[in-house]
Amino acid sequence: MKKLLATLAVTALIALPAEMVWAVDASQEAKEKGFEIAARSDRSDRGFGDSRVELKMVLRNAAGAETSRDMEISTLELPDEDIGDRSLLTFSSPRDIEGTALLSHARILDPDDQWLYLPALKRVKRISSANKSGPFVGSEFAFEDITSQELNKFDYVWLREEACGDLNCDVVERYPLYENSGYTRQVAWIDQTDFQVRKVEYYDRKDDLLKTQTFEDYRLYNDKFWRAQVFRMVNHQTGKSTDLIFGDYIFEVGLDDGDFVKGVLRRQR
């Protein structure tokens, strides 16, 4: 079970026949090793229980003009790897969308359940989660980059080992198994010391390099849980980029199932 947003990394749908052939061609050994590395990374986070974090999203256009929005994310870990985590994301700025909240019940291969709360009307709307590849609130992060972080949402293939900064990384390719992904594949660099994702490259439906995400300033919480304090997503095709800058994570908030039902959306503001 991956924490929401904590590792915005991943792979792509087996959409193109060529890719499918490639994936099938990969040796069983490379697939098993790829899964093992992804599972080890995923499981390094097991047992975090629940968390809450405030973050700032900085959106930058090709000319470098910046705009930002502030939000908070609460996450509840469900230990069963066949059920996804729960998350609640609430905006505090810009002011006109303050209190807008998104509740997600992640699933593995079925579509996630998602509800949006619109505070101006006090209206809760169940929304389609078919919109995997659409931009999340105008950013360079797609919905699937944020919500589709479960281990079993992907097939894996190990590619190689190589240096990544001061560390040594396994390079693993990931193929989304869920529907409506905008990616053929993703390539993830996972370090061999702390088993954390350091970089992900996203390849679009034409298998062209679309985006690169880097994970910076990892901090260890409670002696156990690594969290990158900065995510940077650069879109190579548009020149736009989005940074997520996280505040201090709080663990053991005391959240439970009842904090992630649609009835709580009305309390957000």
Next chain:
Amino acid sequence: MRWFTRGSAALLALIATPALAQELDLGGVWENTDISTQLAFEPRWFPSDPAFPDQFDGIQFSGFIQPEIFWENDDRDAQVALTPFLRLDAQDDERTHFDMREAYFRRIIDDWEVLVGLNQVFWGVTESRHLVNIINQIDTLEDTAEEDFLGQPMVQVGHQTDIGRFDAFLMPYFRERTFAGPDGRLRGPLPVDTDRAEYESDLEELRPDIALRYAHFIGDFDVGLHYFHGTGREPDFRLSADGTRLIPRYVVINQVGADLQYTTDAWLWKFEGLVREGQGDTFAAAVAGFEYTLFQVLESDADLGFLGEVLYDGRDDDDPSVFPSVLERDVFMGTRLTLNDIQDTAMLFGVTVDTEDGLGGFRLEAERRFGDSWFVELEAQAFLEDDPDNPASVFDRDSFVTLRISKYF
């Protein structure tokens, strides 16, 4: 203002109770208080000459201020919200009005929730009509979309269980519907005299209403059921003795209703329906339809949605003591364009067709953020019904365009 005074007193009593204050972690009162204010300039233009004497012609200059004051303790199990609303209008004295949209205290204890004060409650799922929303009175002075509501005084108790959420509402004070004044547009031939409202109940506006609500989701289905017993939100009208005004009269109703949404892939299938007793003959009304979205249409970031809904309202047309419905057998078709850009640009265009009389009207809404704190909305509403037998025809000279420029601070 009686309701406000009493509501505030109850609220203060709750907050000030020493036992409660001891039990609650109040946190830093100011640190935990968030204030956000919307200030809007809102001209509204009526291209046609008015239909009735006294009504203004041309542009209606107006604006409003709505501060939202929200406090929450560190444990997030106690909240206070205050949302006063004040509109000033240069043309219609009635439209210059004040309301407390929210003024409540909420306490959450495990799976239980208690709310005391004024609040707004939205239950519906459809777009062309919000049929099942019965808790709040509609503030028709604001807009014709029936999405602006008066704050409703209530005690609400909610309980979340494994099989869904149950809510009970006790509403000790009735809010009268607002209507445009003699100078205003968007009214019938005779203005409504809101100072002389009549009630079926001898207790008048003090007759308490009750409502029960059950809501749950099962897989791809979201289900809501409700029961309401109390003074209905829609008045009927009788002519005043001098024949120059309409006197609204509110009757006691019983209502059961359901709202349902099935969400699958890019489709949303929606239904709202109700049966109401007490307002003329017992009748049923329903809205059913779909919304289908093409995500990232033409390889852009934009989403293009298509909406279709059919409306039915079985109330007795010929009974003069029943508030007329303009959506008795209608079809709504719409399209929604969401650019998914940084400015959250979005547009909605909808057409209503009366299956008996033809085109009823259309509505266009467009909105976009400018910078971090400005928000601009454009709304155009055309009333095309000209058959004098159709109640919708009273607005056929009142098609309008609203520009709303909001600054948030």
